[in-house]
Amino acid sequence: MAIHEEEDRNPVSTEPTNLRSVDWKRLFAFLKPYRLRLMLAMLVLVVSTGITLAFPTLIVRLLETVTQTGDMAALNRLALLLVALFLLQGGLSFFQSYELSFIGERIVLDLRTTLYNHLQDLSINFYSERRVGEIVSRISSDVTQVRAMLTSSLTTLLSQVLTLVGSVVIVLRMNAGLTLFILGISPLLIAVAFIFGRLVQRTSTQVQDQLAASTVVAEETLQGVRIVKSFAREEFEKQRYGRAMEKTFTASLRLAVLNGAFGGVMLFLGFAAIAAIMWFGGREVILGHMSVAMITGFLIYGVTIATSLGGLAGLYTQLRTSLGAVKRVFEIIDLAPSVQDRPGARQLPQVRGRIEFDHVYFDYGDDVAVLEDINLEIAPGEILALVGP
Incomplete structure (x- = not known):
């Protein structure tokens, strides 16, 4: 009831969810009906990533054309090729975004429908242990996080991995020493991601739980607003909701x-890596091992590698955040109704809503009649008030 003091019923654990504790096969089963669309989106993503990887190489070619040959026609052709590639990449990006949005919204529909249908099958004791606001939070915010994990996070992972591997392969061909120098600073970025990832997951789970608790308070108060008004408990409910918020x-x-600390640290490490690349690359130019055009392309690829590592680090923190949502959703789906039908139980036929008492007698076994020869008929939709001593 809305006027009662707060109580913590069936609290959700905020302990980090282990990656191996998630049933990944079951989770990815929600993608199975849309695997053709997902494969098409992935194919488009691969082509788009290839265009991204080709961009720095074309920049190097363009700079070499300007600085070495002075061929204006070749410069024009390269510039037009860049514009054409950017136009193609924009179209591919639109197609990929549409396909992923379609898949994501269908997953939300399927998962929310599955969860809601299962909630209808659960016994009444489940609802005596869980608050409605908490359940609504599972259907809304947690399902949305699962959707992001299965669509945007999955494609981002593929894109960042392809970009990282492709950039490393290209720069290895350009200058192996500078490539090894870049890869030498990568473990620091990965270590920072792991440390912040665990902290972010734990805190994100707490945020979701507190948001569910505040939703519970609002739902209880608004649902029992007549009781709140009757007992003049408006100020108490205001304070209760304020404490929850x-x-x-x-x-x-x-x-x-x-998140801010993680972003700041990664930003510092990223720019520090760029400065280190420029320092090492400048030495290579001075020594005559690389040209200015090549060091420019190498710098772009270096930024791409750093961006990919940062993206993978951010993706790891997002993954840790979403695991708690996956766990909470599956916890409800896995609950079995405490009241089970007997084997061979007959299906209840369509109910018309008509109630009839035909010469009804009732007592509590003490020979004192409570109901005696009651005849009553209530039609569907009819409202009847019984008043007695």
């Missing part, structure tokens, strides 16, 4: 601090 704000602020 303060807890949500505190958890959200902690998450914002972690």
